[in-house]
Amino acid sequence: MEVTGFIIMFLIGLIGSFFSGLLGIGGAIINYPLLLYVPELFHAGSFTAKEVSSISMFQVFFSSLAGMLAFRKQSKTEKPLMHMGLITNMGISILIGSLGGSISSRYLPSDTINILYGVLAVIAVILMLVPNRGSREEATLDTITFNPITASIAALLVGIVSGIVGAGGSFILIPIMLTLLQIPTRVTVASSLAIVFISAIGGVSGKLIGGGIPFLPTLFTVIGSVLGAPFGTRVSRHLNVKYLRIGLAVLIAVTAIKIWWGIFSS
Numbered sequence: 001m002e003v004t005g006f007i008i009m010f011l012i013g014l015i016g017s018f019f020s021g022l023l024g025i026g027g028a029i030i031n032y033p034l035l036l037y038v039p040e041l042f043h044a045g046s047f048t049a050k051e052v053s054s055i056s057m058f059q060v061f062f063s064s065l066a067g068m069l070a071f072r073k074q075s076k077t078e079k080p081l082m083h084m085g086l087i088t089n090m091g092i093s094i095l096i097g098s099l100g101g102s103i104s105s106r107y108l109p110s111d112t113i114n115i116l117y118g119v120l121a122v123i124a125v126i127l128m129l130v131p132n133r134g135s136r137e138e139a140t141l142d143t144i145t146f147n148p149i150t151a152s153i154a155a156l157l158v159g160i161v162s163g164i165v166g167a168g169g170s171f172i173l174i175p176i177m178l179t180l181l182q183i184p185t186r187v188t189v190a191s192s193l194a195i196v197f198i199s200a201i202g203g204v205s206g207k208l209i210g211g212g213i214p215f216l217p218t219l220f221t222v223i224g225s226v227l228g229a230p231f232g233t234r235v236s237r238h239l240n241v242k243y244l245r246i247g248l249a250v251l252i253a254v255t256a257i258k259i260w261w262g263i264f265s266s
Contacts, residue, residue, distance in 0.1 A: 005044035006220045012038060013224025017063035019251065022232035028056045028167035030251060031221075032117060033258045047214065049110035053166030054213045055221055057102065060168040061200035062222045066229035068193040081190035083141050086183065089148050090155035091198035094169060097159020098199040102206020105164040111263075117165045118263055120172050121256035146181040154180065155195070163203045168196030171252055189236070 016031035035055055040046040047055065105113065154176050162169030170192050177188045207213060 002044070004042065005039060006216065008039055008042055008044050009217045009220040010224040013059055013063075013221035014228040015224075016059060017066065017225035017228030018232040022236045028060050028162075028165070029121065029171035029255050031056050031059055032165065032167065033255055033262070035221075036114075037258075037262070045217075047217070049113040050105065050212065051214055053105055053113060053164070054207045054210075055218045056166035057163075057200060057203040057207050058213070058218050059221050059225045060166070060196065061204045063225035063229045064168055064170075064193050064197040064200055066226050068197050081141075081187050082194055083144055083183070083187055083191045086144075086146060086151065086177075086181075086191050087194045087198075089146075089151050090173075090195050093152045093155035094159035094162075094173075094195060094199040095202040097156040097202070098163035098169070099159075099202035099206050101160040101163025102166075102203040103163075103209055105166075105206070106210035106212070108164065113165055114259065114263055116161060117167075118256065118259040120161060120165070120167075121252060121259055123172060141187065144183060144187065146183065151181055159199055159202065162199060163206055166203065166207070168199045168203070170196045171255075 012031055012034045016028070016034065019030055032052060035047055035052040036049070155173070158169040158173050158176070162172070173195060174188055174192050177183045177192060178185065183191070
C-alpha cells in the first residue's frame with residue numbers, strides 16, 4: 001500500500017470515529033463498508049471481509065475508548081450520563097460473546113461475514129423505527145430501571161455477532177437499549193460507548209489470537225480514530241436529542257442499503 005492508501009485509511013478512521021463520538025457508536029457500522037469499498041475505488045488496495053473485520057475491530061477499540069474518556073471528562077462538570085449498573089451488566093455478557101465470536105470468525109468465509117453484517121444492519125433499522133423508545137429523556141441515573149436478564153441475554157447475542165464482523169455492536173446495541181430496555185437517549189449514547197469498549201476488548205483479543213491483521217492499514221485507521229472521536233463528542237453536546245435519533249437511523253439505513261447492494265451485485 002502506497003502513501004495515498006495510508007491517507008485514505010487515516011480519513012476512514014477519522015470519519016468513523018467522529019460519528020462514534022457524536023452518536024455513541026463504535027464506528028464499525030460506517031467503517032465496514034468504507035474499508036470494504038473505498039480503498040479499492042481509489043486503487044489504493046483492497047481488503048477481504050476478514051481483514052476488514054480485523055481493522056474495524058481495532059478502530060472500534062480505540063475510537064470507543066477515546067469517546068468514552070471524553071464523556072467521562074464531560075460528566076465531571078455536567079450531569080452524569082453513564083449508568084454504571086447497566087454498563088456492568090451488559091459489559092460482562094458482551095465481553096464473553098465478542099471474544100467467542102471474534103475467535104470463531106477465522107473459520108467463516110468472507111461472504112458469510114458480509115451477509116451477517118447486512119442482516120444486522122437491517123435489524124437495526126427496524127428497531128430504530130419502533131416508536132416510544134427512550135422516552136424518559138430527563139430521568140436521573142438513580143431513577144432508571146431495566147430488566148437485567150433481558151439486558152444480559154441481548155448483550156451476549158450482540159457480542160457474538162459483533163465479534164464475528166469486527167464491530168463493537170453499538171449499531172444494534174443502541175436500538176435495543178432504547179427500545180427493549182427503555183433507556184433515555186443521552187444515557188444510552190454515553191453508556192453504550194463504555195459497553196462497546198468492553199466488547200472491543202474481547203473482539204481485539206480474538207483477532208490477535210486468530211492473526212492475519214494488516215498492520216500498517218490498521219495503524220493509520222487507528223490514528224484517525226483517536227483524533228476524530230473527541231471532536232464528535234464535543235459536537236454532540238450541542239445537538240437536540242431528536243437529531244441524534246435521526247442521525248442514528250439515517251446512518252444505519254444508508255449502511256444497510258450499501259451492504260446489501262454489494263452482496264447482490266457481486
